[in-house]
Amino acid sequence: MASIVRDPDGRKRILFTAPDGKRKPIRLGKMSMKDAETIKTKVEALVASLLSGRSPDDEVSLWVGQRDSVMYDKLAAVGLVPPRAKAEAESTTLAAFIDQYIASRPNMKPNTLKNYKATKRSLIDFFGENRMLAHITPGDADDWHAEQVGKKLAPATIGRNVKRARQFFRAAVRKKLLVENPFTDVKAAPQVNKSREFFVTKEAAEKIIAACPDTEWRLIVALARYGGLRTPSETFALRWGDVDWERGRIRVRSPKTAHHPGGDSRLVPLFPELRPYLEAAFDKAEPGTVHVIAKHRSGSANLRTQLERIMERAGVAKWPRLFQNMRASRETELTQHHPLHVVVAWIGNSAAIATRHYLQVTDADYDKANLGGAESGALGAQNQAQQPAAGCGGEPQETTQAPDNQGLVLSGATCSDTALQGVVPPRGVEPLFSD
Secondary structure, eight states, rough: EEEEEEOOOOOOEEEETTSSOEEEEEEEEEEOOHHHHHHHHHHHHHHHHHHHHOOOOOHHHHHHHHHHHHHHHHHTTSSSSSOHHHHHHTOBBHHHHHHHHTOOTOOOHHHHHHHHHHHHHHHHHHHHTOOOOOGOHHHHHHHHHHHHTTTTOOOHHHHHHHHHHHHHHHHHTTSSSSSOOOOTTTTTOSOOGGGGGOOHHHHHHOOOOOOOSSSHHHHHHHHHHEEEEEEHHHHOOOOOEEEEETTTTTEEEEETTTSSOSEEEEEEEEOTTTTTHHHHHHHHTTTTOBBSTTOOOOOHHHHHHHHHHHHHHHOOOOSSHHHHHHHHHHHHHHHHOOHHHHHHHHTTTTHHHIIIIOOOOOOOHHHHHHHHHHHHHHHHHHHHHHHHHHHHTTOOOOOEGGGGGEEEEEETTOOOOHHHHHSSSSSSSOOOOOO
C-alpha cells in the first residue's frame, strides 16, 4: 500500500513499500490531491506488478509512457520503472535502430549507403531480425567479429564492418539508448591491403587504350591513368565547359568530397599525356554536348566489366581495383617530380590518405636506388684517387683562411698555389647563408 504525505509547505510525497521491504518516498511537489491520488494508484499498481513478476496492464503502461522526463525519472529512481533510455532500448530492435539511423542521414552518398546496408545485413544475419538493441553485449560483439574472421573475409572488409557497427552503437549511446558501446573494444583490422596494390605502367595503359573500341573509351582510360580522376564519379561529372584549353587546366567536379568545405571541385593540369585523348574526343563530340563522356555513361559495375574485356583483347593481365590502381599509379608517378602538397591538390586527397592508400613502391624505385649506389661508389673511388694529387706528395693538408677572403690555400704546400686556389671557390669557409 502507498500513502500521501502533506508537507508543511504544501508539497506532497507518496510513501510506499518497495518489493525489497524498504519504505521509499516519491516527492511530487505542489499539486492537487486528486492528481496525487492518481499517482498513488499507479504506484500501487507498479509495485504489485513487480511483486508478481508480470508486466503492468495496458492502462498503467500507457500512463507511465506518457509521463514527462521529470516524473518518469522519479519513478525510475525508486525502482518502479527502468531508466527511460533502457526502457526504449528494450523495445527497439537492432534492425529498426539501424534503419532509423540511416534514414536520419538523407544526404548520404550512394556508395556510403550501400556500405552501411552491407554492414547492417552482416549484423542482422548474426544477431537476428528481432534482437533488441539493449540485449547486445560486448561478448556478443566479440562473437560477431569472430564469425567475420571465420568466414575468411578480407581484413579490410572486416575492419570497415567493425567501424560502421561501432558507429551505429555510438549513435545509440549518444541518444542515451545504451550506457556503453559493446563494439568499443572490438579491434578493427587495418583497411590497407597492400596485396591489392598494383602499379599500372604507361606501357600497359597504352596497350589498353589501343584496344579500346572508340574515342570515348580511350579517354575514360586516359582520364584515370593520366588525369588521376576517380572513375566513374569524376569522369562522368566532367563537362566540356570545365576544360580550360588556353591555360591548360581542367576543373574536376568531385561528388565524393563535395560535402567537405571547398571539396566540390579541384583544378588538374591538362597533362601532355592526357591532352591528345581529350582533343580527339572534343573533335568528335556532337554540337551542344555537355558532358565529356556522353555515350558510355553507365554504372560502375558495367564499366569495370567492359574494361576487363578490353584488357583481355589487349593481352594485358587483369589487376585488382582496376580504376583505383590507375589513379594510384598516376599519383605515385607525379610525386617523383612534384611536391606532395601539389600532387594531393591535383588528385583530390590528403597527404595522409595518399601515403596510406595510394603511393606505391615501384620497380623503378629499386632500379634508381641500385643506379644511385653504383654512382656513389664510382664517385667515392674517384675522390680517393684524386686525394694524393691534391696533397702534393701526401703531405698533411691543413687549410687556413687566405688573406682578403681570396679562397683557401694549403698551408706548407710546395706545388702551384695558384692552381690550388683555383680549385676552391673564393668564398671563405663561412656557411652560404642568405639574408
